[in-house]
Amino acid sequence: MREKREASEPVVSASERLLFGGPLRYDMGWNQHADAFLTLSFRAMLTRLPGMLSSSLRLARQADARAARVVLAAEAGRGVAQAVSLLAVNNALGRLLTGPGIEQRLRAAAPALVVMAAVSLVAALLRAASVYATGRLEPKVERVATELYLERAANVELAAIEDHAFHKLLDTAQYGARSARHMIGYSTRVINAMISLAAAAGVLTVLHPALLPLLVTMTLPSAWSALTNARRRYESFHTWVQHARAGQLISGLLTEPAAAPEIRVHGVGPFLLRHFRSMSETAEAEQARLSRLAARTGLIAAAWTGLATLATYATLGALLLAGTMALAVAGTAVIAIRTGAASLDTLVLEINQLHEEALFVGDLQRLYAAAAERAIPAGGEPLPEDPKEIRFENVTFSYPHDEPPAEGHQAEQHPAGGHATAPPATVPHPAGERTTGERATGERTTEVRPTREHQPGAGRGTGKEPAGVEATGKDPSGRPAAGGRPAATTRRPAGATPRPALDDVTLTLPLGRIIALVGENGSGKTTLVKLLAGLYTPDRGRILWDGVDAARADRRLLAERIAMVAQDFKRWPFTARVNVAVGRSTAPMTEERLATSIAEAGAEDVVADLPRGLDTLLARNFSGGHELSGGQWQRLGIARAAYRRGSILIVDEPTAALDARAELEVFEKIRALAGGGQTVVLITHRLASVRHADLVHVLEHGRLVESGTPDELLSRGGVYAELYSLQARQFTARVPAPEPG
């Protein structure tokens, strides 16, 4: 009881309190399983065993049916071999211990000895077959499960990705594939242990009915000790790992380039180092506590096993003395009890592990189901071949909003990006600290479960953060900061209903023209183009392509027509060539198309300056990688959109990172694209650049407030004219001369 209280009370170091205002907590999906694992009784685990085994089998059959059959047959064969071997031992002992001379006894025992040798050989061959087939199966199972995971995740609506609950499931389920792989090994060992236990128990029962209870008595202590330590470790994980993570966060900050200048100029290094030491010491204390408890449990188990062994041998002796058991049978019983005890021990541990893995595979299956429900619908009406206009009719759209955090969890934060993503790479998953064949001695081998940062699709960026959420954990490229740096989250007060991002908007986008969307920050411009691109569907109202409602249209065909340079377009960690050609990854990658797109975006100089031209890897954190400036990236982004050759080009803040000359040039290029018949939907705050637009829509607080040509809007003297003159004044206003003296 004392021990439980000790483990569940988090020790928050003074450093943690100072730096994070309390315990630093990441919101990680697998946390959900802490309680499930700790509260489940061993009996309940046994009840669930058939379900878990059949789920493993299903996965195995899906991945490689032949290998699955080999494993099953080999394990069953090994069990039979063990029973036959025990019976042969009994036979051999019986012949050796009774009879006239030693030579005749040896001769009589010879057939049984030959059987033993043959059975050992067969068992060894079967084991080899099982090891080989399991080794083949495991990676295939993981691949099949991962592919399904990635495929489904990539195919859900953007709204699902931005939905906190779905994202949490996505996070939890990321461990499922690895768990599915582990389940194969555990299932094999469980099946093997069950069969050999049944063989030993069967033989013992045949030999003498009193032997079976002795087997159980001898095994229980070590199984109890192993289980207790595993649970204690798991429970402790939830107590101290968060603190260890806080320490790792500090060590990450001390080495990351972004923090380096301030660490040096402001002398933050010693300050952080001091707190790093203090946090590490807290984690060390927890490790010491665990080791102390493990040693104590090990001792208790050893004493219990010793007593049980003594009782076993005393019973065997008594049976021998009473003449109710032959010496040969007693000898066989000792061997069978030892084998059976080892099998039972393995069984307890492996079922434990299997259960834990099954929880994560369960998440994966839940994700598959949820992702299927939220998948982008396939099929739909075709869009008109050459539409004249797209019309927004009374369109209203609100972003789904998260519930405010529960009381007392104000320090609970997500790793970078505002959404829960992955735990930092250096922190093992509890099941990652896996025990392989743990015994009461406390010996174990550990394996660290890789986190999403190591997996394809790592660091998914979602573009914008939910209303009122401010993400601070991104590097300038929008990628999650290294080490899963937590983002401070601030939220809307509880109960406040957010304003719709778009509120009853009715407007027309004439195709083949340049249309500018203008308005202050947060007025709904980006939201409008995301609806146009089919990334969201309106809550109310319709988006009509010459009368065809986009909500009923084939979404894939709609996307085919759109090329988009978003504000935070993806900077793929690939070569420059791929960064452009990824605009239309289904098209053959031709040099001519690449060169044309690069020229259309005015990105020739950017490519010419790269050390290996188009083959330069654009990711500084890899060897040979190169980093571009914001403006250079922006040009490549436009080249990517040009490469796509969509009929509607959406450009969101294309010149934000450009100098004055480059800005002019980019607008020229964009105008030229429109000259080729492409529709350009341009979002910009630089109103001087809007002069060439055919039509300007002005948004304010999600509502359309003005529409017209730039000249019409200027002469109207409304919001546009006001914003325009504000900007113009910045250039003409005289800077007050400094006061003399």
Ligand SMILES: Nc1ncnc2c1ncn2[C@@H]1O[C@H](COP(=O)(O)OP(=O)(O)OP(=O)(O)O)[C@@H](O)[C@H]1O
């Ligand atoms: N993914 C999102 N989840 C929740 N709310 C969002 C999301 N994206 C935008 N919003 C909110 O919707 C409103 C409109 O945002 P939007 O990005 O469309 O404005 P904008 O006019 O493009 O702004 P800016 O000029 O700053 O780019 C804002 O209140 C914003 O906070």
